[in-house]
Amino acid sequence: MAEKDKIKIELQKTKKDLEDLEAYIEEFSAFLPLAVCAVNPIGIIININKAMEGLINCSSLEIVGESLSAVFLDANKAEEIKKEIADKNFIYGKELIVLTKDKREIPVSVSVSARKDKEGNYIGYFVALTVIAELKKLQEELEEKVEERTGELKERVEELEKFHDLTVDRELKIIELKNKIKELEGQASKNLQD
Amino acid sequence: MKIKGNVRGAVFYTHAVYIHYREGEKGIKTVEGKMGELGYPVKFGEIQHLGWYPESLSALTIIVAKEVFNWTEKDLFNMGNSAPKYSFIVRLLMKYFLSPRRTFAECPEYWQKHFDFGSLEPREFNEKERYVILRMNGYKFHPFLCVYHAGYMLRIGQYVLSSKKIAIKEIKCMFGGDPYHEYMIRWE
Numbered sequence: 001m002a003e004k005d006k007i008k009i010e011l012q013k014t015k016k017d018l019e020d021l022e023a024y025i026e027e028f029s030a031f032l033p034l035a036v037c038a039v040n041p042i043g044i045i046i047n048i049n050k051a052m053e054g055l056i057n058c059s060s061l062e063i064v065g066e067s068l069s070a071v072f073l074d075a076n077k078a079e080e081i082k083k084e085i086a087d088k089n090f091i092y093g094k095e096l097i098v099l100t101k102d103k104r105e106i107p108v109s110v111s112v113s114a115r116k117d118k119e120g121n122y123i124g125y126f127v128a129l130t131v132i133a134e135l136k137k138l139q140e141e142l143e144e145k146v147e148e149r150t151g152e153l154k155e156r157v158e159e160l161e162k163f164h165d166l167t168v169d170r171e172l173k174i175i176e177l178k179n180k181i182k183e184l185e186g187q188a189s190k191n192l193q194d
Numbered sequence: 195m196k197i198k199g200n201v202r203g204a205v206f207y208t209h210a211v212y213i214h215y216r217e218g219e220k221g222i223k224t225v226e227g228k229m230g231e232l233g234y235p236v237k238f239g240e241i242q243h244l245g246w247y248p249e250s251l252s253a254l255t256i257i258v259a260k261e262v263f264n265w266t267e268k269d270l271f272n273m274g275n276s277a278p279k280y281s282f283i284v285r286l287l288m289k290y291f292l293s294p295r296r297t298f299a300e301c302p303e304y305w306q307k308h309f310d311f312g313s314l315e316p317r318e319f320n321e322k323e324r325y326v327i328l329r330m331n332g333y334k335f336h337p338f339l340c341v342y343h344a345g346y347m348l349r350i351g352q353y354v355l356s357s358k359k360i361a362i363k364e365i366k367c368m369f370g371g372d373p374y375h376e377y378m379i380r381w382e
Binding site (some may be wrong): 015018019022038040041042043044046059060061064065117121122124184 | 355
């Protein structure tokens with residue numbers, strides 16, 4: 001087989017592999033329940049997955065090409081991420097608020113990973129958003145319960161203290177009375193002897 | 195088709211996504227049906243991203259969509275402007291979009307990844323005056339495509355320029371008698 005034909009066949013195979021890989025990434029990304037997007041070095045969203053579309057209630061066509069700051073309630077926080085990730089390789093668990101297209105506010109935990117090419121040039125970053133609305137709600141509920149229980153315990157302690165004070169007072173009075181009785185008994189027996 | 199030259203299938207995919215976004219599944223069927231009627235059948239679902247297909251077919255798809263949906267030139271501009279958002283090839287080329295200057299310098303490579311004819315030349319990059327000029331050689335299909343490409347090139351500018359105010363203008367056009375097309379992108 002001529003060298004040219006071999007190269008042609010090899011090229012076709014590579015193209016096929018690349019398309020298969022693209023299809024695999026698309027499928028995987030569509031399945032992934034975690035909201036993920038790719039952002040370029042100047043903070044422009046270049047790709048998002050289905051979960052991200054669902055989270056921000058916006059189609060890929062509407063949000064790709066926009067600044068990442070458009071996704072968050074506080075645009076400055078997105079700017080901070082852009083500056084921070086250029087120096088670091090990873091940011092984990094930053095809490096931010098997503099502002100959806102229909103103006104809903106959703107608390108999320110943001111993880112960011114820097115992207116570099118083979119030569120080590122910084123080419124942007126991946127952003128993953130985990131919804132922590134439920135977690136936040138649970139945390140608040142738990143905090144409320146702890147506060148409630150602490151209040152109840154305080155009341156119980158106060159009651160116990162009152163009870164303690166009462167019983168101690170009573171004990172002291174009994175001892176006092178007993179002493180008085182003894183004193184009176186002693187006095188009475190002395191009077192009888194006299 | 196008489197006009198020679200091929201384009202990657204990824205470009206057809208971007209046409210399909212935009213038509214679907216604007217007109218739904220019915221829109222896709224309408225364009226496919228019309229293309230079939232004209233004797234140039236296209237099945238968007240069967241197109242391979244990295245395969246080569248006649249550019250004349252891609253150009254005809256855009257013209258047909260404009261005609262059957264009564265799209266304006268602004269719609270065509272938006273179609274071009276949206277295309278890089280979901281192009282498989284653009285995603286692969288994102289590594290070149292590191293800075294406006296680098297992107298500008300990579301134009302010829304960018305073109306070659308999409309077309310097997312013509313060329314895109316970086317003519318002028320003026321950072322002080324804030325403009326770039328790109329020259330498109332050997333591409334003459336239909337004036338509608340000039341509008342589409344203006345939208346497309348603007349998006350590439352929007353990907354790498356941090357300015358919010360970016361504009362594009364076709365300053366030379368083969369349909370106006372010039373030997374090539376030239377686009378000027380300006381930003382504030």
